[in-house]
Amino acid sequence: MTPHETKGAVQYTPYHPRWYRMRVSTYWWLWKWDYLKFVLRELSSIFVAYFVVITLLQIHSLSRGPEAYARFEERTRNPLMIALNAISLLFVLFHTITWFNLAPRAIVARVGGKRVPDIMIAGSNYVAWLVISAAVAWFILR
Amino acid sequence: MAADAPKKLLEPFLWTLFSAGGVVAALLMPVHIFLFGVAFPLGWLRDLSHGRALALIEHPLVRIYLFVFCSLPLFHWAHRFRYTLYDGLQIKHLNEVISVFCYGGAIIGTALAAYLLWRIL
Amino acid sequence: MAETIQLEVMRYSPEHDAVPSFQRFEVPYRKDWVVLDALNYIKDKLDGSLSYRWSCRMGICGSCGMMVNGEPKLTCATFLSHYAPDAVRVEPLRYFPVVRDLVIEMTDFMIKLQKVKPWIIRKDEKSIVDREYLQTPQQLDAYKQFSMCINCMLCYAACPVYGLDPLFTGPAAIALAQRYNIDSRDQGAKERMDILSQHEGIWGCTFVGECTEACPKNVDPAGAIQQYKLTAAKEWFKSLLMPWGAK
Numbered sequence: 402m403t404p405h406e407t408k409g410a411v412q413y414t415p416y417h418p419r420w421y422r423m424r425v426s427t428y429w430w431l432w433k434w435d436y437l438k439f440v441l442r443e444l445s446s447i448f449v450a451y452f453v454v455i456t457l458l459q460i461h462s463l464s465r466g467p468e469a470y471a472r473f474e475e476r477t478r479n480p481l482m483i484a485l486n487a488i489s490l491l492f493v494l495f496h497t498i499t500w501f502n503l504a505p506r507a508i509v510a511r512v513g514g515k516r517v518p519d520i521m522i523a524g525s526n527y528v529a530w531l532v533i534s535a536a537v538a539w540f541i542l543r
Numbered sequence: 544m545a546a547d548a549p550k551k552l553l554e555p556f557l558w559t560l561f562s563a564g565g566v567v568a569a570l571l572m573p574v575h576i577f578l579f580g581v582a583f584p585l586g587w588l589r590d591l592s593h594g595r596a597l598a599l600i601e602h603p604l605v606r607i608y609l610f611v612f613c614s615l616p617l618f619h620w621a622h623r624f625r626y627t628l629y630d631g632l633q634i635k636h637l638n639e640v641i642s643v644f645c646y647g648g649a650i651i652g653t654a655l656a657a658y659l660l661w662r663i664l
Numbered sequence: 665m666a667e668t669i670q671l672e673v674m675r676y677s678p679e680h681d682a683v684p685s686f687q688r689f690e691v692p693y694r695k696d697w698v699v700l701d702a703l704n705y706i707k708d709k710l711d712g713s714l715s716y717r718w719s720c721r722m723g724i725c726g727s728c729g730m731m732v733n734g735e736p737k738l739t740c741a742t743f744l745s746h747y748a749p750d751a752v753r754v755e756p757l758r759y760f761p762v763v764r765d766l767v768i769e770m771t772d773f774m775i776k777l778q779k780v781k782p783w784i785i786r787k788d789e790k791s792i793v794d795r796e797y798l799q800t801p802q803q804l805d806a807y808k809q810f811s812m813c814i815n816c817m818l819c820y821a822a823c824p825v826y827g828l829d830p831l832f833t834g835p836a837a838i839a840l841a842q843r844y845n846i847d848s849r850d851q852g853a854k855e856r857m858d859i860l861s862q863h864e865g866i867w868g869c870t871f872v873g874e875c876t877e878a879c880p881k882n883v884d885p886a887g888a889i890q891q892y893k894l895t896a897a898k899e900w901f902k903s904l905l906m907p908w909g910a911k
Binding site for chain 1: 565566568569570571572573574575576577578579580581583584585588589590591593594596597599600609612613616617619620623624626627648652655656659660662663
């Protein structure tokens with residue numbers, strides 16, 4: 402913000418009012434329900450990473466033989482583990498739903514010059530999710 | 544500008560990894576957690592026996608599937624958690640430490656997954 | 665009907681105050697009044713020193729953005745009836761420095777807007793004597809939504825990333841850059857990409873989505889930014905796999 406300089410006239414002395422700047426608190430995400438939902442969505446990634454670790458431990462126990470595998474399964478039956486896994490499931494579902502609902506905004510698909518409606522993009526994601534989940538479950542359970 | 548080059552170089556790639564991981568996590572994680580984390584331990588469904596699990600995992604496609612399942616979601620976590628630490632805790636000054644922790648963790652996890660799945664041969 | 669409604673308005677005088685304070689006013693409650701009408705009543709009849717921006721009073725100039733009960737709103741488009749009989753709290757637009765009362769300092773936005781070059785960039789300028797740039801309705805449709813931005817900055821007041829990182833370019837500026845990127849007449853996408861594919865550009869955005877919620881013109885800046893990220897990612901892979909094909 403440079404002061405004007407008029408030729409030969411008195412130099413303008415800039416008066417700069419003291420602006421008030423509100424500091425954004427570390428707890429900004431508690432200010433609004435929507436902010437909190439956003440942070441919870443981001444934190445769901447922790448539960449995703451957690452279950453990858455569990456899966457790696459499962460594969461590791463699998464390679465060590467039936468007794469190691471049985472011990473791993475025993476640990477998964479611990480009520481605390483089950484509770485943690487249930488919570489993880491909720492968070493991961495939250496991730497899935499928010500991810501599919503936001504997908505149409507990032508993906509612009511045009512068919513015959515007209516934009517594909519959001520609900521079709523989100524819908525096709527949900528359908529794919531159901532089909533793939535069913536296929537995986539069938540493969541594991543059969 | 545040259546100092547910007549590394550950052551400009553990697554960010555689109557990291558975001559792509561994050562997106563791919565997000566898709567994998569969204570599609571596959573729920574059924575896996577439900578089965579292995581809740582249904583099997585609670586006895587709702589018949590468990591995956593050691594013998595059957597080994598038989599399934601012998602198939603190279605299954606091992607590739609598991610590798611993707613373990614690796615990409617870790618990169619999804621890395622990217623998202625890094626930004627959560629930036630914005631949520633406002634500790635941007637720990638920038639490099641956060642990046643190393645997050646992406647380093649994902650790389651280690653990926654390496655572990657590759658090693659475990661290879662060794663199971 | 666002698667019905668009234670309370671307005672709790674933030675006051676800040678840089679010469680006298682160290683921190684802002686709130687002042688309560690009682691204004692007539694009319695069903696068709698908006699918050700701007702209430703503010704004008706205060707200035708006309710109750711306290712002429714109240715400072716605030718407004719102009720068209722019909723939601724097109726983008727001047728009257730303020731926080732109403734903690735939400736960024738255009739005061740000319742926010743009805744008192746929505747809040748009555750409770751008091752209405754009016755504060756200046758969040759995440760911007762406050763100059764006085766409800767007036768914020770918006771130079772930061774103006775600088776960022778200019779930085780993204782929100783105009784048609786051509787490598788080959790056609791002179792007016794030649795034909796004009798033709799555009800089909802479908803081509804217009806591609807960017808029309810993003811062109812509806814009235815620069816009201818409500819999205820900046822909603823964006824926590826902007827609040828936490830003042831260097832962040834922000835929703836409206838990036839959406840406007842994208843508006844020109846996908847305009848068929850424009851040839852400046854590469855130029856803007858170099859400017860915006862930075863941490864304080866599109867990569868600072870974490871898709872909170874509040875900007876789209878706050879936008880009074882349904883511009884969907886969050887969508888614009890995610891589309892921009894997708895384009896940037898594609899460009900990155902293209903340049904990696906085909907470095908000789910630099911546009």
